[in-house]
Amino acid sequence: MEFNEMLKKYAELIAKSGINVQKGQEIFLNAQVDNAPFVRLVVEELYKAGAKVVNISWGDDRLSKLKYENAPLEVFEEIPQWEAMQKNQAAEKGAGFVYIESSDPDALTGIDPKKPAARVKAGEKAFTVYREHMDKGLNTWCIVATPSPKWAKKIFPDMSEEKAIESLWKAICNAVRIDTPDPIKAWDEHRKTFEEKISILNKKQFDRLHFESANGTNIIIGMIENHKWAGGGDKTPDGVYYFPNMPTEEIFISPDKNRADGRVVSSKPLCYQGTMIEGFEFTFKDGKIIDFSAQKGYETLKELVETDEGSHRLGEVALVPVKSPISEMGILFYNTLFDENAACHLAIGRGFNECVEGAENMSKEDLEKRGLNVSATHVDFMFGTADMKITGIEKDGKESVIFQNGNWA
């Protein structure tokens, strides 16, 4: 397929299947300035598909770094009122939120991690309406990615920049099924395979899951009663089906924040706030991280874990077989949107309302009592391995093997 045609197909997929823009809907799009040519294509498709207006919030890695280097900590401890209003009002108006990622994984290397951490905390206070709308699943949202030169070179350091970008484009096209004759149809079919697996897991209603790997991972994680597995796309209360992540291969749940015991060893590096964290592990007791270490990026990991009370606990458990298309590419993307679809992963921080049956009629406090985690942050990290065994244990102790050697059993 010709490159420009492929870009157009991708833009159309984002507008139609990803955010599934509705006639007269407002779209709030986040992107990097260097990515403007692709953003223009997406915006064109969004208008074609019926968007009333598309507003853009632009970012730039280099300017973010300059700000973190030069502006004092206080600048990050408070989100400007207008910025909070912009996002909160968009959420209230029913806007769809599109995030087009193309960042350099090392963008913020060397920055005092206190500053980005302060911004995350400030965001929790400032974006309350947006957060509430997201928790309740009222707005559509969609995260996608396109190559940037630095990101491509990070993945393919031995290639020329041009060749690296081309290779990353190929990998993304493969991952988001743009290389199929009808990507929109391919995503419809993708949706069906998710729905089948979720239906089986929901019927089982395991009380806890046991994860074991030869690298040292050995942890039992408790499930919330009447939990609902999720994956693939999501539906608004009005019945608009959208894909929050493209690609997506994971089936996930938010576990009981008070029941996790054992050790988790990471299986891939984590790029957090533009800094790489590598060779890290956590020890959990009664759902809480009581110890952690990292071979690289310890200070950044510490800022993350110590964001708040909830960042010491789990918000997500996601199952991804090693036979997944992204896993089979064998590429380390240094980007969670891709890497989380190549291996089983956990997230520390905020849990998802949608994973609790009847959440729409429960207060935040009710949900927390049920075991759903609350936090300003939510960060995925990979711990799945090719030898991972996952055992589901029902309330009466009955065991079923879910994963054997990294794949669905």
Place this chain on the structure above:
Amino acid sequence: MEFNEMLKKYAELIAKSGINVQKGQEIFLNAQVDNAPFVRLVVEELYKAGAKVVNISWGDDRLSKLKYENAPLEVFEEIPQWEAMQKNQAAEKGAGFVYIESSDPDALTGIDPKKPAARVKAGEKAFTVYREHMDKGLNTWCIVATPSPKWAKKIFPDMSEEKAIESLWKAICNAVRIDTPDPIKAWDEHRKTFEEKISILNKKQFDRLHFESANGTNIIIGMIENHKWAGGGDKTPDGVYYFPNMPTEEIFISPDKNRADGRVVSSKPLCYQGTMIEGFEFTFKDGKIIDFSAQKGYETLKELVETDEGSHRLGEVALVPVKSPISEMGILFYNTLFDENAACHLAIGRGFNECVEGAENMSKEDLEKRGLNVSATHVDFMFGTADMKITGIEKDGKESVIFQNGNWA
């Protein structure tokens, strides 16, 4: 001079002489996404010179056009509350406003002029605090420009894109004195020559000016009592000297909005809101436009003139000799920042408080009673010619020739 060195010098000039950023000051910078590489240089210099934080508001010609083409009129009839708050709060915090222009003069060709016109009107209501701060001269601001491919090709249509951009860079460097050994010093000297001319004109306190050209211009424009000519840079109440425009060659005044009689014929096309207006003229009576015409862009000119009551009257009279450096380049820039420095010009719309002696102690109503124009808009247009004669007439009828054959007499 090497190109990158020249860019760095330009960025430094903007930070130090242009906006003259103060230690701990906030900067609000407006730029086009395609101009990100130069913006990064400017932001670096701003931080070096002491900025506390630099916030960026990005624009994109193509996305603006898509929005005007697709979003309904109502979207432009109201400035989003967050956008008003962003600018108003920045003004209140004493921010400096930097505008880096690099637009395509034809960016909005074909757009229904009602939409951009609606946005201008909405801005008048929304940006009240910003406007008030600007009128009172409380904040520093600086408009500069860098080439964009489309703008360069518009000026030099027969050159290759690369050559056109190079030629436009050369012209800009010349106009902003970057091609001198010490641009910051060159602007200090530039300031002095302005101060000498302004001092002479202020002493004269002409009652009215008579403009005559062979192309048909013949108009007498009344001056406000106790007027103050301005030009070059400006000073905040705290004594911070800055250059609102780079380049700048004009010496200007805000005339009496109720005294202009005669005919004004344009001498250069006007690019307004991305649309070209050409071969236009106005007839004034008692300060008000009672007739106007245009060979091209009449509808856009009509939207402009009919913005409000004040857009039927004059807000600025500016004197620029044909011997000015920009005029001598003989280039039509299709951009007011440059073209206004190549020929005498007028502006319809809002007048400047700074042109009335003692304005800082007068209310808006007082100033309007004195004859200062009020409007949501302020748009310059060129009417100066190589044969222009300007006669200053004192209250007692005594005449002095100010300009003869387009130059200072």
